[in-house]
Every structure is written in structure tokens, then in C-alpha cells.
């Protein structure tokens with residue numbers, strides 16, 4: 064699927080902080096906001112805020128009239144309810160608030176970041192081409208910083224800061240809720256509250272209004288939440304459906320999508336994400352909490368890489384998909400969503416810290432060592448980087464001294480990697496008080512010692528994970544190439560084995576089915592050009608933790624006492640097994656277990672029910688037993704080395 068990936072020269076990325084560091088923050092904050100081409104909306108009109116408000120209210124009334132069946136609830140009641148929802152939901156941008164936030168932000172970014180790299184030429188070129196076609200920014204979501212940085216960059220390049228679909232959690236924050244609303248946020252319900260027909264009508268009408276009557280770009284996070292694992296999450300389709308509908312109903316001629324990939328040397332929330340992955344709940348969002356976290360920020364967060372992918376036209380996308388005969392609205396939305404995520408994955412610029420994390424895993428798995436000489440690591444980073452590039456990855460700015468970059472990035476992560484006398488140490492043992500607030504330990508479902516050992520590995524895995532999207536298909540070929548796999552009485556050929564693994568891991572790595580045949584061919588061609596050492600590394604990255612954890616999950620399912628078991632029971636039995644076998648701590652993570660179960664459910668190997676508030680699964684033991692045998696075969700096939708404890 065190389066035509067979906069952009070050819071990029073990482074040296075064309077510009078650190079926008081370099082020029083900002085020599086300029087006055089006040090001047091930057093109060094610069095004229097001349098957003099030029101964005102002043103007209105897609106109707107070619109410039110309307111006052113009052114006129115726009117009236118149009119929006121009028122359109123909402125018309126929508127309600129269409130969706131509320133006569134003789135059901137009263138029309139007046141429905142219209143009033145819709146107006147209330149709109150009042151709650153909509154953004155009311157204010158330039159003074161945007162400037163005030165901009166001033167605070169530039170101070171923080173300049174003091175905490177070394178570099179904010181973007182492909183400036185692409186952005187400038189894109190800006191000059193936006194004209195009157197509505198633009199949708201779709202960034203990956205790995206941190207709260209994502210939306211802050213997007214607003215910052217737009218402000219810096221005189222692009223109207225986007226309207227952003229935000230979760231209700233933010234609206235309920237004192238003061239900050241309003242501040243965000245004035246900086247472009249509009250608030251969404253998720254879950255049960257999002258199902259109401261009146262609410263959905265309001266959301267559709269508002270999204271349509273933003274696309275047709277506002278000149279600012281619209282932005283939403285298709286993953287619907289920050290990815291705690293730093294890998295892509297399966298896309299959420301609600302907002303995208305609204306956008307696709309606007310075009311299908313001919314409300315506009317075209318809509319331009321811009322997938323955006325954001326990667327961090329250090330994620331602001333990395334420790335919190337590791338707690339959450341291990342079962343400690345996310346603290347409630349409050350304004351005080353926000354102020355405290357800004358106060359408690361560490362000194363440095365290194366570099367951030369933001370890659371704007373090539374914009375593409377929705378009109379053309381739908382035309383192409385129709386030509387392939389997949390022309391129903393749901394199919395279009397789902398294919399589009401997966402393609403956007405695919406573009407985000409494959410346009411992610413890897414940092415040298417991602418490569419270092421991979422090297423650390425390699426040393427822990429292969430040599431079972433936590434201490435490595437700096438020269439040795441630099442040597443490994445060099446061949447690992449070449450391997451990743453061969454697999455299509457782009458690695459940060461190239462003409463730099465890699466040794467000093469690695470030393471700098473280690474400084475950012477000294478809570479789990481340190482450098483002393485030229486030896487890099489992976490901190491496998493951590494004292495408890497460094498890891499999590501003591502009062503949270505009561506939320507743990509397993510012994511704290513297990514948590515303490517798991518924590519640094521989970522944290523390191525966060526930085527390995529973005530690189531996996533580049534190599535996972537090739538790694539699948541490596542681990543299955545020499546195994547015989549019999550599935551449902553058929554001996555599978557290489558392609559069949561590859562597709563089977565893709566389906567089982569579909570929720571773990573978010574594959575784009577539209578390109579599975581191309582992915583297979585492309586991966587085989589790369590496989591033929593990599594050497595044994597490289598294959599060995601890719602095997603380590605896949606078997607441990609993923610194949611081993613999935614195998615453990617499957618074996619817990621077949622050993623369950625009944626055919627129908629609750630989700631909670633599954634979590635508990637897997638935790639106990641991880642504890643007993645000292646296996647990889649990824650098995651402790653609910654998200655991993657859920658992904659494995661979702662894969663089985665989609666393949667109709669297990670059934671899922673909801674009884675009261677309990678989720679139940681009905682297990683097909685015979686088929687899962689086959690999977691356990693397949694995975695045993697994969698693990699033991701030239702992979703004996705991998706049965707380590709990590």
C-alpha cells in the first residue's frame with residue numbers, strides 16, 4: 064500500500080521553536096490574525112456570527128421536524144430539547160481567549176521542549192490549496208498535547224484554529240471548560256447518552272454547520288480517546304459518519320481530509336498511561352489537577368514530530384470506492400476510517416528513543432541483560448534503524464550526532480533508563496514510592512511486586528509500540544514461514560496463515576483490510592531482503608509480548624470451568640496465570656485481553672452477551688484449542704529462545 068504513504072525527507076522537517084526562541088512572546092501572541100483564504104465559508108459567503116447563529120437554529124428546527132415522527136413526543140418539546148443540547152454542545156470561539164492561551168502555551172513549549180518538528184513546506188502548500196473546500200484535520204491521539212499543539216501550529220501559521228470534537232470530561236472542568244469552548248472545542252457525549260435521536264440530530268446539524276458555514280478547519284480524533292499503549296486504536300465512526308453524510312447529501316461539493324501523525328520523544332502522560340494499563344483508574348479531569356500537572360512537569364520533554372500527510376478529497380475517495388462496488392454509506396465510512404488510521408500509522412516519524420526502546424527489548428530478550436555499553440547500543444541502533452527504514456519507517460532528522468541524541472533522550476526517561484560510565488541500564492527494579500501514589504495501590508488486582516516489575520517494561524513498550532505498525536506484517540511472515548498451520552481441517556498456505564494472524568490481531572494493530580493482499584505481497588518482498596539477525600529481532604518484537612500473551616489468554620479460555628464465563632472472570636484468571644508463570648506483564652493489561660477477545664468475537668469463535676451490566680462470553684473450546692496449538696507451534700518453531708521471563 065505504498066501509494067498511501069508519503070515519500071518524505073525527514074531533513075525537510077523544520078523545528079519551529081528555533082525561530083520562535085529568538086522572538087518576543089508578546090509580539091507573537093498579539094500578531095495580526097490574518098488567516099487569508101479561510102475568511103470565506105464553503106458557500107463563498109462571509110456571514111456575521113449573528114447570521115450564522117440564526118441559520119444554525121433554523122436548520123436545527125428543520126432537522127428535528129424531519130426526524131421526529133408525528134404523534135410521538137411533541138415537536139415543541141423536541142425542538143426545545145434540541146436547542147438546549149446545541150447550547151451545551153457548541154463552541155464559541157473568542158480571539159482574546161485564544162491569544163491568552165497562546166501566550167501561556169508559547170512560554171511552556173519554549174521552556175520544556177527542545178524541538179517541535181513539522182513538515183512546514185507541506186503545511187504551507189496545503190494552506191494555499193485549501194481555498195473554499197472545507198478541511199478536516201484528523202490527528203493521531205497519544206496525548207493531551209495533540210490538540211494543544213495543533214492549535215499552536217495553526218495560530219503560528221495564520222490558519223484559523225480548528226473546531227475540535229471534545230469529550231464531555233472537559234466541559235465539566237471549572238473555568239477550563241469555558242476556556243476550551245472559546246478555543247474551538249465542542250462537546251460530545253460518548254456511550255449511552257450519544258444514542259438519543261435528538262442528540263444525534265443536533266450533532267449532525269452542528270457538524271454540517273461547521274463544514275458549510277464556518278471557514279475554520281474541523282478537527283476530530285478518530286480513535287476517540289488517547290491511546291494508552293501508543294499504538295493505533297480502532298476508529299470510532301460517529302463523527303466521520305456525520306461528515307460523510309454531509310457530502311452524500313450534497314451539502315458541499317467536496318471535503319478535504321488531512322491525516323496527521325504526532326510522535327513524542329516523551330509523552331507527557333507516559334507514567335499515567337502505564338498505571339492505567341495496569342488497572343489504576345484515570346484521575347478525574349479538574350482545573351486544579353491541570354494546574355498541578357503543569358507545576359509538576361519535568362524539566363524537559365525533548366522533541367515532537369508532527370507529520371501532515373498529503374490531503375485527500377472525500378469526493379474522489381467515494382468515487383473510487385463506488386467504482387469498486389462498495390457503495391453503501393457504512394462501508395464507505397468504515398473503509399475511510401481505516402484508511403485514515405493506516406495513513407496515521409505509516410506517516411509517523413519515529414524518534415531515536417523509539418529505536419533505543421526496541422534495542423533495549425532486544426538485549427533483554429536475547430542476551431537477558433539490563434546493562435549494555437553505549438557503543439554497543441549505538442551499533443544496534445544503526446542496524447535497527449536501517450531495518451526499520453527498509454520496512455518503510457521514517458526516522459527523525461538524519462544529519463545529527465546519534466550518540467548525543469541517544470544520551471539526550473535517556474535524560475528524558477531517567478525513571479526507567481539511565482546512563483552511567485558509558486553503560487546504559489534498564490531499571491527493572493523500582494522502589495514503590497517512585498512508581499505510583501500509595502493510595503492508588505488498593506485498585507490493583509494483583510500483587511504490588513508484580514506491578515513493580517511490570518511497570519518499567521510496560522513503559523518501555525509504550526515507546527516500542529509506534530514502530531510495530533511498520534514491521535508487524537513482515538514479522539508475521541517470519542514467524543509463520545516455517546510453521547505448518549492446520550486451521551479448520553485445512554493446511555494453510557503462506558497467504559492463508561498471514562490472513563489468519565491478521566484477523567486474530569486485528570484489534571491489536573488495527574489493520575486496513577482494503578490493502579491486505581498488497582500488504583502480503585509487499586511484506587514477502589521485504590522478507591526476502593532481510594538477514595537472519597534482522598529476522599530474529601522482528602521475531603522477538605512480535606512473539607514477546609504479543610503471541611505469548613494471546614496464547615496465554617486462549618489457554619485461560621479453554622481452561623475456564625464453564626462454557627459461558629464473565630469478562631471479569633477472564634481478567635482474573637489471566638492475571639493469576641501471569642503471576643504463576645512469571646510471563647510477560649502485557650497479560651495483565653485489560654486492553655490487550657479485550658483486543659484478543661474482540662478478535663475472537665469478530666471471527667465468531669466466541670459469542671458475547673450482556674446480562675444486566677455483566678458481559679458474558681460463550682467459548683468454543685475446540686476451535687480455541689486449535690489456536691493454542693497453532694501458537695505453540697509458532698512459539699516453539701525456531702523461537703525457543705523467546706520463552707524468557709520478560
Ligand SMILES: CCCCCCCCCCCCCCCC(=O)SCCNC(=O)CCNC(=O)[C@H](O)C(C)(C)COP(=O)(O)OP(=O)(O)OC[C@H]1O[C@@H](n2cnc3c(N)ncnc32)[C@H](O)[C@@H]1OP(=O)(O)O
Nearest residue numbers: 165214218227229230246248253254257287299300301302
Ligand atoms: C494558540 C492557541 C492555543 C489554544 C490551546 C487550546 C486548544 C484547545 C482545544 C480543545 C480541544 C479539546 C479536544 C479534546 C479531544 C478529545 O476529547 S477526543 C475524544 C472525543 N472525540 C471523539 O471521540 C471523536 C471521535 N468519536 C466518535 O466519532 C464517536 O463515534 C462518538 C460520536 C463520540 C460517539 O461515541 P460512542 O458513544 O463511544 O459510540 P460509538 O461506539 O462510536 O458508536 C456506536 C455506534 O453508533 C454510531 N454513531 C455514534 N454516534 C453517531 C452519530 N452522531 N451519528 C451517526 N452514527 C453515530 C457509530 O458509528 C457506531 O456505529 P457502528 O460503528 O457500531 O456501526
Ligand SMILES: O=C(CO)COP(=O)(O)O
Nearest residue numbers: 207230232287288289345
Ligand atoms: O480523548 C480525550 C482527551 O483528549 C478524552 O479523554 P480520554 O483520552 O481520557 O478518553
